[in-house]
Structures are given as structure tokens and as C-alpha cells.
Amino acid sequence: MTSTPPAPDGAPPAAVDGPAVSLRIDAATPLEPHATGSAEEQPVLAFRGVHFYYGSFRAVKDVTVDIHRNRITALIGPSGCGKSTLLRTINRMNDLIPHTRLEGQVLFHGENLYAPYVDPVEVRRRVGMVFQKPNPFPKSIYDNVAFGPRVTGMKGNLDDLVEASLRRAALWNEVKDKLKQSGLSLSGGQQQRLCIARAIATEPELILMDEPCSALDPRATLQIEDLMAELTERYTIVIVTHNMQQAARASDYTVFLNMAEDRAGYIVEQDETTRIFTNPANKMTEDYVSGRFG
Ligand SMILES: Nc1ncnc2c1ncn2[C@@H]1O[C@H](COP(=O)(O)OP(=O)(O)O)[C@@H](O)[C@H]1O
Ligand SMILES: [Mg+2]
Numbered sequence: 001m002t003s004t005p006p007a008p009d010g011a012p013p014a015a016v017d018g019p020a021v022s023l024r025i026d027a028a029t030p031l032e033p034h035a036t037g038s039a040e041e042q043p044v045l046a047f048r049g050v051h052f053y054y055g056s057f058r059a060v061k062d063v064t065v066d067i068h069r070n071r072i073t074a075l076i077g078p079s080g081c082g083k084s085t086l087l088r089t090i091n092r093m094n095d096l097i098p099h100t101r102l103e104g105q106v107l108f109h110g111e112n113l114y115a116p117y118v119d120p121v122e123v124r125r126r127v128g129m130v131f132q133k134p135n136p137f138p139k140s141i142y143d144n145v146a147f148g149p150r151v152t153g154m155k156g157n158l159d160d161l162v163e164a165s166l167r168r169a170a171l172w173n174e175v176k177d178k179l180k181q182s183g184l185s186l187s188g189g190q191q192q193r194l195c196i197a198r199a200i201a202t203e204p205e206l207i208l209m210d211e212p213c214s215a216l217d218p219r220a221t222l223q224i225e226d227l228m229a230e231l232t233e234r235y236t237i238v239i240v241t242h243n244m245q246q247a248a249r250a251s252d253y254t255v256f257l258n259m260a261e262d263r264a265g266y267i268v269e270q271d272e273t274t275r276i277f278t279n280p281a282n283k284m285t286e287d288y289v290s291g292r293f294g
Contacts, residue, residue: 042110044069044206044236045090050104052085052094059085061264063104065255067206072228072237074247074273077257078294082265083240086257087208090238091127092120125152128199132211134191136183136198141166141175144183144194148202161201168234169197170227189220193227200235207231209239213246225250244289248277256285 043066052060060082067073075083088094089106092113106113113123125148136144145162148154154161162179166172171193175186183194192212199207209228213221221243228237228250241247247254254276257265269276269285280286288294 042069043067044109045238046105046107046110047086047089048105048107050086050089050102050106052082052089053101053103054097055099058262058264061260061266063265063267065267065270067236067238068253069236070232070234071252072232072239072250073253073255074251075238075240075255075257076242076244076247077265077268077288078259079242080263080265081257081259083257084210085265087129087210087238087240090206090208091124091129093124093129095120125202126204127206127208128202128204130192130195130199130207130209130212133215134188134195136186136191136194138182138184140180141183141186141194142179145197145201147198152202154202165197165201166194168200168231169193170223170230171197187220189216189223192216192220192224196224196227196231200231204235206236206238209237211240211242213241213243221246242294244277244291248273248289256280256282256288258284258288 045067047063047065050060050063051058063086065073075086077083085094089102090113094100094102102114108123108126112118137147139147142162145165146158149158149161163172163176166175171190174190175181175194183191186194192215196207213224216224225246228239231237239247239251241250251273253270254273255270256268256276258268260266268288269280269282271280276285277289280289
């Protein structure tokens with residue numbers, strides 16, 4: 001006889017009985033030698049000298065960044081500088097594009113996400129993603145949220161998990177009486193929160209957001225920003241945005257990328273968001289955040 005421990009308040013049932021995974025990540029995972037400080041200060045995710053190629057074209061070069069736990073990191077920079085490319089390396093979505101190649105390391109709790117034994121499907125469960133245009137499945141609100149847990153075979157009470165995910169996405173009160181309605185019947189802002197609920201239903205650690213508000217009106221945008229701040233209690237967020245006010249308002253750290261002459265994106269400057277926006281070290285950063293180019 002085994003028994004499942006009760007879930008903590010508001011949390012979905014623990015997924016301890018999920019499928020066997022090949023990504024060997026836990027608190028005891030030894031960290032790479034470059035890591036310093038206590039375990040709590042270790043970044044959840046670390047890029048180390050990352051270059052990314054589409055065929056022979058290098059879209060991103062020499063990126064080294066730490067992504068801090070329970071914080072929001074914004075990637076900013078002009079169109080085409082590789083922000084989306086960089087974001088997609090985190091959940092190995094670029095793997096789905098033929099003739100692409102990554103050099104360097106993307107470390108998740110110190111473990112190389114591109115090691116041969118790592119299963120990209122498991123990576124995508126641990127790293128949720130929200131896209132520019134809200135993209136609910138043409139299914140009910142309930143089935144949208146239940147989709148990931150069903151696919152990954154999560155055990156436990158699905159109703160509870162769907163409710164907890166919708167609550168965390170600040171959508172429950174608006175949809176609790178119409179869970180059987182199509183996700184597509186919701187407003188744009190609600191659809192995006194539904195996509196966030198869908199992303200968090202598999203209990204990821206990291207949530208990636210690629211310009212998640214660019215199709216939304218200002219009110220829905222502010223709702224998503226408020227929600228992001230709440231989500232950092234449990235999750236770590238990396239967001240791409242070309243809205244400077246949004247980066248300044250919503251993020252803790254900002255990474256500014258620009259394009260070199262060979263069109264490869266590289267990091268100009270990265271720092272705490274307040275510093276990037278008030279007292280950047282690099283003139284190019286200052287010009288960009290004050291709207292002088294890009
Ligand atoms: N699937 C792809 N195949 C080939 N080149 C691509 C692909 N996706 C993006 N690129 C190129 O990579 C560079 C970075 O693109 P992207 O990451 O989308 O930039 P951003 O999100 O900053 O606008 C651009 O030059 C773009 O044309
Ligand atoms: Mg992009």
C-alpha cells in the first residue's frame with residue numbers, strides 16, 4: 001500500500017507518480033565548477049557561452065546569463081536580435097527546426113539541457129511557454145488546462161488541478177461556471193491567462209513568455225503583468241518584450257541584446273532592471289531604453 005501525501009494548501013496533487021524521467025535534477029545535483037555562493041543563490045538556469053545557428057547563419061553569439069529563481073528576467077533588444085531564439089533554447093523548441101545547432105551550454109540547476117540523455121519532452125514539461133498570440137486549443141476551458149497533465153500522465157484529482165491552475169492564473173472566478181465552454185469563446189486577455197493556466201498545470205519551474213501582451217489591450221496587459229508578479233512566488237519567469245515600460249515595470253533583471261555587423265545577436269548589457277533603466281553602463285543601452293533606436 002502506498003499513499004499520496006496531502007497536497008499543501010491550494011497546490012495541485014503532487015506529481016510524484018508521474019512517468020520516469022531522464023532529467024536528473026534535484027537539489028542534490030552537483031553544480032558546475034563555475035557556480036559560486038550558496039545553493040539558494042544558484043541560478044535556476046544559466047547560459048554559458050551559447051551560440052545558436054540556423055544552418056550556417058549564427059543568430060546568437062556568446063551569450064552568458066544567469067536566470068534567478070522566483071524572479072522575472074526580461075530580454076529586450078531590436079527586432080531580429082535573437083530574443084525568441086534564445087528563449088526557445090530553454091525548452092529545446094529550436095530542436096524542432098531542422099538544420100539548427102547550439103554551441104555552449106544551457107544549464108538547468110547545473111545540468112546541461114543538451115546532454116544526450118536529456119529528453120526534450122520532459123524539458124518542455126518543466127519549462128512552460130506562453131506565446132505572443134493567445135493560442136488556446138479548440139477545446140473546452142477545462143480540457144485546455146487538463147491537456148498537459150493528461151499527456152504527461154500526472155496522477156491525482158484532475159478537477160482540483162484544473163481549479164488550482166486557473167486560480168493561480170487569476171482566471172478561476174471568471175470561468176468557474178463555464179468550464180465546458182470553448183477556450184476560444186474568451187476575450188484575448190482571458191485567453192492569454194488560460195494559456196498561462198495551461199502552462200502551469202504541469203507544474204513547471206520556469207515559464208517562458210514571448211511578447212505575451214503584444215496582442216492585448218492596455219487593461220489586459222496590466223492584468224497579465226500583475227499576474228506575473230504573483231506567479232513569481234512559485235515560478236521563475238523569462239519574458240521577451242519590446243515594450244520598454246513593461247520591462248521596466250514588470251521585471252527584476254533585464255538583458256539587453258543588440259545585433260552585431262554579422263547580424264548575430266549579442267548581449268550589450270545585463271543588470272538589475274532599475275539600473276538598466278536609470279543608470280546603464282553602456283551608451284547603446286541608454287539609447288535603446290530611451291527609444292532612440294530599435
Ligand atoms: N526558423 C528560422 N530559420 C532561419 N532563421 C531564423 C529562424 N527563426 C529566426 N531566424 C533568424 O534568427 C534571427 C533572430 O530571430 P529571432 O530570434 O526571431 O529575433 P527576435 O525575437 O529578437 O526578433 C533573425 O535574423 C531571424 O531572421
Ligand atoms: Mg521574437
